[in-house]
Amino acid sequence: MTFTSLLVLVSRLCTIIIEGKDMAVRIKFDYYHLKIDRKRARLSDQGQVFFGNISLSALCKELMGFFQNNPTEFTNNGKQVLSLKDGKKWIKWVNITYDEKKKFYKLLFTYNDIEVDPRILEDRSNNVLTQDIPDQHGQRTLLHIVFKPDSRHNEANVSIQYIQGLSKEYLLRLFIKLTELSYSDLENWVAVDPMTNKDIKTKPVVELLPVTSSEIIDAVNNGFLRDIFFAQRSESPSKFDTVNHLKEEHKTLSIKVEKNDSFFKKAKEEDLFDWIKSVRKNRSSVFKDEPQTFLIVQDPQTKSDVKHEFLEDSITGFRKKAYLNWEDREVGTHDLLKSENPKSIPQFFSKMIENFK
Secondary structure, X not given: OOHHHXXXXXXXXXXHHHHHHHHHHOEEEEEEEEEEEEEEOOOOOOOOOEEEEEOXXXXXXXXXXXXXXXXXXXXXXXXXXXXXXXXXXXXXXXXXEEXXXXXXXXXXXXXXXXXXXXXXXXXXXXXXXXXXXXXXXXXXXXXXXXXXXXXXXXXXXXXXXXXXXXXXXXXXXXXXXXXXXXXXXXXXXXXXXXXXXXXEEEEEEEXXXXXXXXXXXXXXXXXXXXXXXXXXEEEOXXXXXXXXXXXXXXXXXXXXXXXXXXXXXHOOHHHHHHHHHHHHHHXXXXXXXXXXXXXXXXXXXXXXXXXXXXXXOOEOOOEOEEEEOHXXXXXXXXHHOOOOOOOOOHHHHHHHHHOOO
């Protein structure tokens, strides 16, 4: 290896280390559309399944009321609302506040984990949110959530601070528990079956749908959409395939779009989604079942074409999110992280709220 090659290698290693550290210390906030409905507890072959959604505005008011009316339940660093993995992980609800000026609800939780690797506990220099669990082995992580009750359908109405290990399944279970806590009276979960006129039991069911960032709309408006692409894998069904050891067939269809067309220049999110669904329906005869759908979008910087899957409510790679970088953190943010009692970080809430737009 030449001296020049060695310098290049060292430079690349340094870049990887720096980038890795940056990823470890910056905070990500994801945006979703949260939907809560009342669903029949025991499904039947016939009859109504859903019995009316619970609006986010109504849920937030009930949560605020519960918090204000039960102060003693929130002592000892919060009320435990969810136990996970046989009690080895749990989530505590610390507080809720309402921003009357901006019309947002701000909630603080802690995600507690006693299964965490001891080596991680020894060195948290790159982790910006974790603290010791008082009087116990393990660590707790501050979890900030913001609700925006007045959002329209498919718009972001909740922002959730990303925590490694806190899966979407856990988040869904958390929102179900909060709903059950807020609507604890049994009468809230009794509905009348319109076919039998009998009372039936219902339960909360939650959907947490990712929303699309405006970046994809900007890209389409600026002429960077290249193709719409469909793909489907299926078992090879014919006798010829079986005899000739053919197992799977992969059908694809790529359709070029008209560059700089006035439709794409003016398209909004709902226009783009309706267009994708319409084209897919028109080409449905090509495939046995509904194919995977992708948009081929040119990267404005690298000029390379990138494939982004369309998932009915969002487009991968263009999901709405926000970041707070290490160098942008305020002094007060550092100080709050040292608190023995979990306290919300105003800078996090501000970042989450300002990026709903």
